[in-house]
Structures are given as C-alpha cells and as structure tokens.
Amino acid sequence: MxxxxxxxxxxxxxxxxxxxxxxxxxxxxxxxxxxxxxxxxxxxxxxxxxxxxxxxxxxxxxxxxxxxxxxxxxxxxxxxxxxxxxxxxxxxxxxxxxxxxxxxxxxxxxxxxxxxxxxxxxxxxxxxxxxxxxxxxxxxxxxxxxxxxxxxxxxxxxxxxxxxxxxxxxxxxxxxxxxxxxxxxxxxxxxxxxxxxxxxxxxxxxxxxxxxxxxxxxxxxxxxxxxxxxxxxxxxxxLGRANIIADYEWQMGANGAVFAMPGGLTLPAALAQPPRPGELLCIRPEKWRVRQAGTPGSIAGRVAEASFVGNRTEYRIDTAFGQMSVVQLDAGPRRPGDAVSIEVAADDIRVIGA
Missing domain, CATH: 3.40.50.300 (P-loop containing nucleotide triphosphate hydrolases)
Structure with missing residues (x-):
C-alpha cells in the first residue's frame, strides 16, 4: 500500500x-x-x-x-x-x-x-x-x-x-x-x-x-x-564520515586527468571534464589505503592519531593538503608520528555539490 x-x-x-x-x-x-x-x-x-x-x-x-x-x-x-x-x-x-x-x-x-x-x-x-x-x-x-x-x-x-x-x-x-x-x-x-x-x-x-x-x-x-x-x-x-577537499584544480596530464592539490601533489581523476565551479571532492575514510612511506605515486603523510576500534583502526593523517580521516581493517603497527603514504583509486573520489 x-x-x-x-x-x-x-x-x-x-x-x-x-x-x-x-x-x-x-x-x-x-x-x-x-x-x-x-x-x-x-x-x-x-x-x-x-x-x-x-x-x-x-x-x-x-x-x-x-x-x-x-x-x-x-x-x-x-x-x-x-x-x-x-x-x-x-x-x-x-x-x-x-x-x-x-x-x-x-x-x-x-x-x-x-x-x-x-x-x-x-x-x-x-x-x-x-x-x-x-x-x-x-x-x-x-x-x-x-x-x-x-x-x-x-x-x-x-x-x-x-x-x-x-x-x-x-x-x-x-x-x-x-x-x-x-x-x-x-x-x-x-x-x-x-x-x-x-x-x-x-x-x-x-x-x-x-x-x-x-x-x-x-x-x-x-x-x-x-x-x-x-x-x-x-x-x-x-551519512557518514567524509574527507572534503575544496582546494584543488582539475588538470589533464600526460597520463590522464588529475586533481592538482597544494604542494604540487595530485590525486587521480575519473572525470573526463572539469567539475563545475564550487564543487567539492569527497573521499570516504575507508577508501584510502595506507602504504609504506615513500611508496611511488602516493601522498606523503604523517600519523597524527591512531585509534584501535575493535575490527578496525582509525587514523588521522596529516598531509600537505590537510588532515585526512583514514580507516583500515588491517591494523598495522603504525603510531602517532610515523611517516606513511596514502593513496586512493580514481573511482573512489566523488565530486559533490557544496
């Protein structure tokens, strides 16, 4: 009915x-x-x-x-x-x-x-x-x-x-x-x-x-x-925790589109055309992957906070474009102050309205 x-x-x-x-x-x-x-x-x-x-x-x-x-x-x-x-x-x-x-x-x-x-x-x-x-x-x-x-x-x-x-x-x-x-x-x-x-x-x-x-x-x-x-x-x-990025620029590079971030960093972009003015990037915490420091093609960061929450570890990781919330199911031995790298797939970066 x-x-x-x-x-x-x-x-x-x-x-x-x-x-x-x-x-x-x-x-x-x-x-x-x-x-x-x-x-x-x-x-x-x-x-x-x-x-x-x-x-x-x-x-x-x-x-x-x-x-x-x-x-x-x-x-x-x-x-x-x-x-x-x-x-x-x-x-x-x-x-x-x-x-x-x-x-x-x-x-x-x-x-x-x-x-x-x-x-x-x-x-x-x-x-x-x-x-x-x-x-x-x-x-x-x-x-x-x-x-x-x-x-x-x-x-x-x-x-x-x-x-x-x-x-x-x-x-x-x-x-x-x-x-x-x-x-x-x-x-x-x-x-x-x-x-x-x-x-x-x-x-x-x-x-x-x-x-x-x-x-x-x-x-x-x-x-x-x-x-x-x-x-x-x-x-x-x-609807959940989200990393929101407002300071970026869409660019077409030699290997495809990227989002250019402060500090000369880039994130992969799945978009073939630039976002509309004022649109934001959204990355869910669990979409990030934490790698060893210096991993090629990733973003350098440093662990600001690490919290073990049963079946997952929740991190706050400082980067050149701000502090990112990161959730990992495989709780590695990472502690505050540790140097790490983080990366995300292009399809996991959402462009959203303000």
Missing part, C-alpha cells in the same frame, strides 16, 4: 517546518525518513498519521486521499488504516501484555475468540506469547518495544508508522531490534515508514532512505547509493 504526499507544507506560526515536499513511499518496503532534529521528518510522519494537520498539500494512502487543502478534505486518524509505534512505546501500565496488544482490536469492535487468537498469534510472532498475562511494567525496554510493535501489527493495518522507535534502547538491543523489524517486514509484507536521526540505523534497515534537511528531502535512494554517491556536502557528512 503506497503513500504519496504532494506539495506538503506545515508551518508553526511564521516558521516553516515542511517546505512543499512531494514524495512517494513504495508499497511493502521500509522507507526511512532520516535527518537531524527539526528537519521535518517526524512532522511528515505525523501528518500522514493524521496527528498533525498540514498547512497545504495533499496526502494519499493506497489511492485514497486522506488530506487535501483545496477543496478541503480531512480524514481523521482512526479512519486512515495506519498504525503507529511511538518513541515512548505508549504502553498502558495498568494493563497486561495481552490487553495492551489487544487494544486496537477492542477499539475496532473485535472480541472473543477471534481477538484472542489474533493477539496470541501476534505475540508468538514477536516472541512474547509466554508473557501474555504479565504486567507490561514488568518487562525490559526491549520487551516493551516488542509489545508496541505487536500492537501495531495485530490490527493488520497495511501501513505502520514508526517514530524513532529504538532511540530509548541500549546499543546492543537497538541492533537486535533492527534485525527483528527487518525480518518482520519481510514476513508480513507491510509498508513501513521509519523515522530516525541515526545514520547507521537508517542504512541497516531501509529499502529506501529519504534524507531530510531544513524541511525538504535533499536526496533519496538505496542506502549504499546514498553513501557511495552523496549529492552534497551535507549529505556526505550526515
């Missing part, structure tokens, strides 16, 4: 939060709305849910218009056939796990054996069937999140909206829940809109990422495409 928003706007007084956003979110996929606080991602979700009334635009869910500015149309939240998982879980403390999960069915007038079977089947799906009679307040954070997820699933609403549902969990549990949500979506085939500010979370769970900034979607695509091909500096730095 796809969702379409057209020219969606939302302002609080004179402050615009959504600036004429037009997007479609695919059926039976996880679409992640990613961005920093105040970028408009949660407002988009709440407008789709019917918890916020937009200032202008149109919202269509499964071919049915649920909001339209002109002529005026407003479908209340309970008639939009969507369910929602909140950041705070919204678990009723005076109810058992069974009663919490069954609440949407009771609201819809479903009772008796049909409701009981649906609740227990959903609890089995999330691994909480043995906790059915337990008070919801006796559960861990991860278990409470599963209750909230089960409550969203049980009504069989084809669209599930998730507003930063994992932000209150510890790091290990967040990783586990990402996997569970991904697996549940594949089994159930529901359409999920998932809001987060966490880049790693977005990359691990999404079919498509919508990157928000200042009330608009600045880039969208599959997680790997966005990471490998950011359109702008903001996208590059929000």
């Amino acid at each position: 796809s969702i379409i928003i057209r020219r969606l706007q939302k302002s609080y007084g004179a402050q615009p939060v959504l600036k004429s956003v037009s997007e479609s979110f695919a059926e039976a996929q996880i679409s992640v709305l990613l961005g920093a606080s105040g970028c408009g991602k949660t407002t988009t979700l709440r407008c789709i849910a019917g918890l916020e009334r937009p200032s202008d635009g149109e919202i269509v869910i499964a071919g049915r218009t649920v909001y339209q500015a002109t002529p005026a149309l407003w479908v209340p939240p309970e008639r939009r056939h969507v369910s929602m998982v909140f950041q705070s879980y919204a678990i009723w403390p005076h109810m058992s796990v069974f009663e919490n999960v069954g609440l949407p069915l009771r609201a819809a007038g479903v009772s008796g054996a049909k409701a009981r079977d649906a609740v227990m089947a959903t609890l089995r799906l999330v691994g909480l069937d043995t906790f059915a009679e337990r008070s919801a307040t006796q559960l861990s954070g991860g278990q409470q999140q599963r209750v909230a997820l089960a409550r969203a699933i049980v009504s069989e609403a084809p669209v599930i909206l998730m507003d930063e549902p994992l932000s209150n969990l510890d790091a290990k549990l967040r990783v586990e829940m990402r996997i569970e949500i991904r697996e549940l979506q594949r089994r159930l085939g529901r359409t999920i809109l998932f809001v987060t500010h966490d880049q790693e979370e977005a990359m691990s769970i999404a079919d498509t990422v919508y990157l928000y900034h200042a009330g608009t979607v600045i880039q969208k695509g599959a997680p790997k495409d966005l990471y490998d091909r950011p359109a702008t500096r903001h996208a590059a730095e929000f």
